[in-house]
Amino acid sequence: MGLLDYFRATQPPGSATVAKERLQILVAHDRAAARGCPSYLPQLQTEILAVIRKYIDVDMNSVTVNYEQGESHEVLELNIILPDSPSSR
């Protein structure tokens, strides 16, 4: 690591970032299973996120997938919050 790095404010994401993302997926999975939702939802969310990330820099919290079961219909709701000025990678 160069000397200059000691003066930089930003640090590379550590393993805590990875831990948090894994947790969010796990917990979403557990909660969905407890509610009796389709078990593919968290996986779907992860994959949608991966696709979006190819183009835009968004994080886990920017994508939510909701599932609701009505009497005669099911709603799959997908919500993506895009950053103010989309920066392509």
Next chain:
Amino acid sequence: MGKTTTAASLAMGLAQKGKRTVVIDFDVGLRNLDLIMGCERRVVYDFINVINNEANLGQALIRDKRCDLLYVLPASQTRDKDALTKEGVARVLEELAASYDFVICDSPAGIEHGATMAMYFADDAVVVTNPEVSSVRDSDRMLGILSSRSRRAELSEEPIREFLLLTRYDAGRVQNGEMLSVDDVQEILALKLLGIIPESKAVLTASNSGTPVILDRESDAGQAYSDMVARYLGDEVPHRFLHAEKKGFLSRLFGG
């Protein structure tokens, strides 16, 4: 990790604040609480004996030598977990509730029978979590059980009050991005934060001598547990031990 350590310190802290308190070991087969409390040589009868009417509560409860208001009900080392029957546990808890201000139930690990019995009759639950993926996940599942399979849930009564206690917290590692932060954990669990207990050498020292760490007033963990007890009783106490000691520029440079 840290449930028994927490149960011992919470019970001692409440008793020291003048509350008549019993702490019960639900970890049938392992029996750890009496070791942490330092009363293992005074165990004659245990929780299962009381459930089976082989002893009464007065015979089984061990009065703490340091605090008059504190009693320990040890677990059995030899019995099977199934000896904890719902009816038996209900009867013992009811009897205790009549003469004590607080009954602290130290739950075994996991979500099996012993843990279910420890939480079933609860009014309040302190979820003890470590800043680790597996621990936070287990806590989230336990919260699901508290809200669906407790007595209060089954009778559609007011839900159990749930609190978070984050322990074995290493602020230095959090700062370096190597450990989940309080905020990370709270983003997922979203509970009232009762305390943050730092990773501390004092915990082992205390358990070596059979002293709840809250009695080590010089130690960081002891102070954090004292704060926790005060918060539980309704005081507003700011959280400490959230930040690592600041290192100077030179020690940063040389990795000191």
